[in-house]
Amino acid sequence: MLQQTQVITVIPYFEKFITKYPTLSDLADADEEALLKDWEGLGYYNRIRNFQSAVREVKENYGAEVPEDPDEFFKLKGVGPYIGGAVQSIAFNHLLAAVDGNVLRVMSRLNADARDTTKAGVQKSVKEEIESMMPLEAGDFNQALMELGATVCTPRTPKCIVCPVQEHCEAFRDNTVHDYPVKKKKPKKKEEYYNVYFILNDREEIYLYRQEGDLLKGMYELPKFDVDTSMENIESELGVELDQKKVYIGSDKHVFTHKVWYMESYLLHTTSSNEHFMPLDEVRDVPMSTAMKKVFRKLATDGAGGL
DNA sequence: CATTCGTGGCA
DNA sequence: TTGCCAAGAAT
Numbered sequence: 001m002l003q004q005t006q007v008i009t010v011i012p013y014f015e016k017f018i019t020k021y022p023t024l025s026d027l028a029d030a031d032e033e034a035l036l037k038d039w040e041g042l043g044y045y046n047r048i049r050n051f052q053s054a055v056r057e058v059k060e061n062y063g064a065e066v067p068e069d070p071d072e073f074f075k076l077k078g079v080g081p082y083i084g085g086a087v088q089s090i091a092f093n094h095l096l097a098a099v100d101g102n103v104l105r106v107m108s109r110l111n112a113d114a115r116d117t118t119k120a121g122v123q124k125s126v127k128e129e130i131e132s133m134m135p136l137e138a139g140d141f142n143q144a145l146m147e148l149g150a151t152v153c154t155p156r157t158p159k160c161i162v163c164p165v166q167e168h169c170e171a172f173r174d175n176t177v178h179d180y181p182v183k184k185k186k187p188k189k190k191e192e193y194y195n196v197y198f199i200l201n202d203r204e205e206i207y208l209y210r211q212e213g214d215l216l217k218g219m220y221e222l223p224k225f226d227v228d229t230s231m232e233n234i235e236s237e238l239g240v241e242l243d244q245k246k247v248y249i250g251s252d253k254h255v256f257t258h259k260v261w262y263m264e265s266y267l268l269h270t271t272s273s274n275e276h277f278m279p280l281d282e283v284r285d286v287p288m289s290t291a292m293k294k295v296f297r298k299l300a301t302d303g304a305g306g307l
Numbered sequence: 308c309a310t311t312c313g314t315g316g317c318a
Numbered sequence: 319t320t321g322c323c324a325a326g327a328a329t
Contacts (some may be wrong), residue, residue: 003326009315010325043313046328080327100325120308123326146325155323156318186322187310214312214329256313290314311329317322 003047003083007150013042024064027055036218036287043290045218050078068092081127090139097130098142099123102149108181109153112170117181189260194224196265196295198249199240205277207238207270208286215256220286222295224263240272250298254291265295 001010001017016038021027027035032049039048054076058066066087067073074084086098097103104117107126115122135141152159160172171177199207199222211221223238235242247267254261278286288296 002324004312004324005314005326006316006324008324041314043315044326046312047326050327078327082326086325098325101323102325118309143325150325183322216313254313256311258311309329312327315324318320 001042001047003044003078005042005044009042013039024055024059027052028059032218033287037285040219040287041290045216047078049218053077054079066091068094070094070096081123085127086142089142093136093138095131095134095136095138097127097134098146099127099130100146100149102146102153103130103142105155105181106145106149106153109158109171109177110165110169112174112176112180114180114182116184118183187258189255189258191260191262193227193262194264195227195229196222196224196263197234197246198222198265198267198299199238199242199270200267200280201270201273201277203273203277204280205273206280206283207240207276208278208283209276211289216289216291218287219289219292220283221289221292222265227264238276239274240270243269245269249295252291252294252298254294261291263291263295265298267299 001013017027020038021030030052032052035048035052036045039045057076058064062072067076068088070084070088073079073088079087082098082100085096088094088096089098104123104126107113107129108115108117113126115125117123117126130145148164152163158177160166160169160177163169163172166172169177171180197207207223208220209223211217211219223234225234225237231242249265249267252261252263252265254263283296
């Protein structure tokens, strides 16, 4: 949960998961769609699939005991350098570093390190440097380093005046704290323009399906097409016959890490039905991305009422 | 090594 | 309004 996600955001999800899935088996046996519903809104949805995969692996191949051997633990899905170091140091006191964004920022300033911290090789180097001076209280040390970054050595206005390691900080000495960490600039987000359709039939059902591909995989979405797609193509793609008149619902923008969706939504009627149609009162129970929820919200407020 | 994975808060 | 950033990992 904590991968690229703030602690404050994670807390309510964490509470829900440990309550609803208190044991390894509860998580291992859970339905993927139910897990996605509980993860809804947290983003990076592959994380929960990876986690379930790791839990099943532990249950089946490690006697339901989380492996204390770092080499074994690192084999689990979703376990990378950070999670591996964090868990193995905090839970089992192995002398491994837990290098997250906070730690990279702290270390780059301490050393006035101008290397690009987005590069895996640089992160590995920082990890090895920390491990070369790791005290026996590895878990505490890792958490202290992260906490220092989260509360004192912050991105914008670091509180150098109260920093406990100020006298060791090369960037502070040089008055160049704001030059670190060095990161390569992110490429511009790709803009994508879609028409999104609420297709309702006579039985109060709506066309809704699980998203495939990689982005938002497993989350339910409304039929969505490039803006230049003809109605004939849409009917043929979806296997439905659509009434001529369509009602404009609204416009939504949704920003992802690497792309932006611009969505225009419309309400359409059909007399068709197929396996993709779902009763309207079941829509609330399926996992849906924040992007699609925005579109639905507009229908509920401005549209034909009813949801 | 670079790209692709969500979402919300903040300046 | 825009870009940055968050207890990163898989591909």
